[in-house]
Amino acid sequence: SGAEAFCDYRMPQMCVASEKVYEPEGLSRVDAPYPAFGYAVAKAFPSDILKGGILFTTFSLLVFLWSVWLFARNGWAMAAAIFMGPALHAIGVGNQIFLAIGGILVFLAWKDERGWKKGAAFLALAAASALKIIPAAFGLLLVKERRWRECFVLATLGAIFVFVPFVWIGGWEGFGAFLENLRMHSEQYGPLGRFGIVPFDRSLRLLMGMPKESVCATYALDRMLTVAVGLLCL
DSSP states (O other): OOOOTTHHHHHHHHHHHSSSTTSOTTSOGGGOOOOHHHHHHHHTSOSOHHHHHHHHHHHHHHHHHHHHHHHHOOHHHHHHHHTSHHHHHHHHHTOTHHHHHHHHHHHHHHTTSOTHHHHHHHHHHHHHHHHHSGGGGGGHHHHHTTOHHHHHHHHHHHHHHHHGGGGTTTHHHHHHHHHHHHHHHHHHHGGGOSSSHHHHHHHHHHHTTOOGGGGGGGHHHHHHHHHHHHHHHO
């Protein structure tokens, strides 16, 4: 894809090394859209981009593969998962998405268990939602099954993972900056997305001789359709 090796590991490391994590020195705010919990994860690994990137990517890949095994109990599924387009991209850039997907799969595998496994399932989905937001949609499975008490527990855990890290990373002022950075990031990189309805829209426009930037005109609709298809599949 032409992306810099471990660039998605480098950027949060630059942010956590800055005095203001959402206004980092030497990095555009567009590239600082990470939630506070994402920065907390970044802080747990070395600041050296090569060593830290290799260590983080290896760790998150192992978590991902373990979660695939937990969910599917199939070695072929584990092998196939590595060669998915998003997975190959995440390996190259050191993205935190492996941890988010892992949290989803742990939730799906253990949400109907009892005791510590059910607790781990809820913690895993709450953490995944704090990293990437979209995993929270899997909480709709509890709504569908009318498990209202567990919906409340999951929502509470999610709120803790999302908001509490801002107490020591960025502060409440940082929360507002996070939302603004997230908006700017979406506006700049969303129309260039590789997955969902956006690339189909962009391809059609390119075939008609229109510039790729023209997708901005229908980007909001593309995203809504992508989310709708995802929820329908769920």
